Amino acid sequence: MRNSKSRATMIGLCIALIIALLAGCSSQKEEAGGSSGASASQETSDGMADGGMTNLTGYPITKEPIKLKAVVAYSALRPNMDKTEIWKYVAEKTNIDLEVEVLKDAEKVDLMFASNDFPDLILGVAMNSNQLTSAAEGGQFVEIEPLLEQYAPTWSSFMKENKLVYNGSLAADGKLYGLPYIDFAPFDRNLRDQWIIMESWLKELNLEIPKTTEEFKNVLQAIKDNAGKGTIPSDVIPYYFQFDGYVGGQFDIYGSFGVYVTSPDYLYVDNGVVKDQSTNPKIKEPLKYLRDLYQSGLIPPEVFTDDGNTYVSKISSLPPLVGSYHSYANRQPELGTAMGPIDSGNGQKPFIRSQAYVAGPANTAVITKNNKYPAATVRLLEAIATDLELELTVSRGVKGTLWDYDAEGKAYQLFWEESPDKMAENSAKLGLHNSFVALKDQSFYADKWKELSYDVKNTRAWAYEHVYKDAVLPNDMVYVEGALGADDVSLTNQYRTDLTNYRKTVFADFITGRQDIDAGWDAYVKQMNKLGLEQFVELRQKAYDVIAK
Amino acid sequence: MRQSIRANRGDRLYDAVNYTILTLLLLAVAYPLYFVIIASFSDPKLVASGKVLFWPRSLDIKGYIEVLNYAPIWTGYRNTLIYTTLFTALSVMTSLLAGYALSRKPFPGKTLVTAFLLFTMFFNGGLIPTYLLMKEIGLYGNPLVIVLLGAVNVTNIIISRTFIKSTIPDELFEAASMDGCSHFSFFFRIALPVSKALIAVLVLFAAVSQWNSWFNAMIYLRDQQLMPLQMVLRDLIVSQSAMSMASDSADMGGDAAAQIYLVEAMRYAVIIVSTLPIMCVYPFVQKYFVKGVMIGSVKG
């Protein structure tokens, strides 16, 4: 009895599964069938562009108003990228009406790639190399270089001249499918984090801004000793950072000791050769310095346990809670100021980290094969690069609210991300910033833009100009990477996770004193090598070569 | 008499111990809850640095104002109410019907159906084929998808089956059917009214799960006007998800920390705003957990 029952059950289940498989087959066939059809009409032939719809020069871009569907990934600072007023401006000027859909989550972006369900234009979705390559392989994207040569001379020559940007945007098949967002402001690119110190407290304690590691320690000690006096809170945190975070972390301490680290994986580039710093014995010195600070109570244990939000809360605290921290922007511009990297006295020049002149990010405008007007689209992208008003409207926002022209005809900023409140208030007028394209290269900053913040104390630009200009690492030492094939990416990620996990644990033990640095060093290096450090560096070199050749 | 005195002392001890344990539990569980409430009224920076202990610090209702002024929240509430009602009705009904059927004595296909349903608890095709299917049958972008997807919850069916099986023995139905009662009328006239506690539990589970859900809406809906409450709140609090915290802000080339600043103020207020309504449902449901007058009609 029981046997025949369970047999019946098994048979029944099998039937159910077979039905399911067949259902899958038929739906898939439709999918496959549908997708290969429409590619014929997109090829722009010589003569008329887009089948006669697009004007070859001037505004409007198309003879009649057209609609293009686009997607963009959600950004908290610009929540209304689909409804912003700038699209009206663009439609009026160019006749191109961009209908933008905001993808709220990475899952949705993933689904778009997995189901081959693309719009006409893909804006910034943080596309990774696997996604890009597999979509390119499937013929979903339109190769953009030939279109650039025909309709976008500015972009074309920019890409030719900026190898890092060009190589960094390629898919693994070596072709270019999208244009990047470019912002080459020197005070942005030539500096990673500022090193902020609470000047107001120094003044109260009659101290100077520290220039050496010795002085830095003394200043921190003084701040701690004077907790509760003056404006120094009783629970002050002398020195605080987000442990091992490339942004906000302790990497500039390494740089002060001459151990230059320019990537979260502890790599840097020495004349085209990618080298690892995590097992460089010279890093023991800064680690010992950090251990010293920790054991003197100048670094709280929370640097290892606080999460990102808590970290930001503490460093942004007003009145200030932290004596010194690393951050992109100065959180207390009235009270804190930027300090340069400190000299360790070991003969190595202290440098602070910089960034490279790469796309930020790449592929923020990708034309898909569903796009009926590729020439018009490329003309729009070119217009953004050449027409100042269009570029700033699309990138920053509505003229008069976000930016304006000054008496000399240069554009300047009225407010931006450093005022999150104003951003929220004017969210209907914001541009797309780095979710779309822009070409703010060196010539933009030289001729078209007036950066006012150079004159405002404690802004990033001012800090760059007055404190950091001569203390930043040369850009060619910064590690940058290009796209590798799926298997290489997979392996790289695996090595990276294993190495990072181990290194973080060991360094945390070193700094808190749980493990002695000298005694534990050899075992640490041995284990790192066992976890695949050499192969990892090789893969990273390969990725570097892709972009830097 | 003697027995009642003995019972009294032992019982009193039991009651006292019970009461003490419950009180301790209450205190242990309540503090973090209390913390959430006072944190929602405090300056987020003080909360993060551990300064908020027993009362709000630096009274700050900015979080609430931001949240309540955010117009889409009200559409979100409305949508969630509709989705929750429909979903709960569908889910509870299917669970009860299926649970009842499976609780009866064996009939042809009973094991097959049970296995058929259980199989789906472990193995499913994943997001991609489901997404493709939705697009194909036209449910993509259709609010119905929120009500239908996930309405059949096999765990709830099993729970229903167990409950009904142990409270409504077969003999009762045998007796009723001999009087000409069909499964239909037995179900509606006898089984349901007696299973009030079960229905209450199912309603609670279904309603809460739908109230808290956002994933399906995010994947399958496009129109902002159709978004449920949790989706709207997620937009406000981008850093609610671990994923966004994981992104390396170095890639973003800019001041990613500004995003977090904007959001901190609202984090705790959002919890209160989003959960207060549904928490109020429980007391209503609680009264169905009364000790039921049971089917003493079948003994032995």
Add this chain to the structure above:
Amino acid sequence: MKLAGTAREREALKPLRLRMWDNRQLYLFLLPAIALVIAFNYLPMYGIMIAFKDFKPHLGIIDSPWVGLKHFDRFFSMPMFEVVLKNTLLISFYVLIAGFPLPVLLALALNSTTNQRMKKLVQTVTYAPHFISIVVVVGMVNIFFSPSMGIVRNLLDMLGVHEGNLGVLMNASSFPHLYVWSGVWQGLGWSSIIYLGALSAVDQSMHEAAIIDGASKFQRVMRIDLPSILPTIVILLILESGTIMNVGFEKAFLMQNSFNISTSEIINTYVYKIGIKEGQYSLSAAIGLFNSGINFIMILVVNQISKRLGQESLW
């Protein structure tokens, strides 16, 4: 009794058609569930194949090339595989052992309390944490147990029990405890609801009879209440054991810090970090299938054990 037995046998000897017709109403009852399950679970079921193929979106699921067990091989041979598997299983079993009995005890305690106000208060307070999002819960854990400025540390310092910094967050060994007990805090009240529901269906006349027989309250709870809800307990235990591999990614990920990686790296967080999301659909499908497989085996085992012990079973 004998009559009933024969009736069953007679019943079973009836031809299939007749038996099906007799039970036609039950089939109707099952129809909605079956229809929905076919539509939303079985139609997309072919997606399981992704785990055995090299899924390429432009080829679609059906036409992507077969690679058999390649992804599983890749997964099992990852150096960290054993560690993350061990961590995952350790936490799951800990969650099960610590988290399963407590809601039952709470339900029994609440049900037997005479003070109605207390009962309502405790119920409402204990079930509230279920609604707090994981991010906030972990945030609170980090704030409360903060090494140098947390409330727990300050409390212990004041009481003279412990001086200096609180090492809880800085020890790898405390991760499982923090993970499990914060989970208990969150789920205790909510999980007790179903037992409360089951308890409310307990026959009051049995209690009355027991009181007359001189049973103490404790005895009544242990001998009447508990056995009455035993079927519910067993079924839920079986169902719970089928979620053994579903250790929450988000919570573990948020609770990780530089010190506890050796115990907090579970399968899902590891898989996330090695970039599984980067379009490696097949590998992540394979890992998901592996997890489901283990869940399934667990449920089979626990279900069999339960059957052997004469208790409820899923089938």
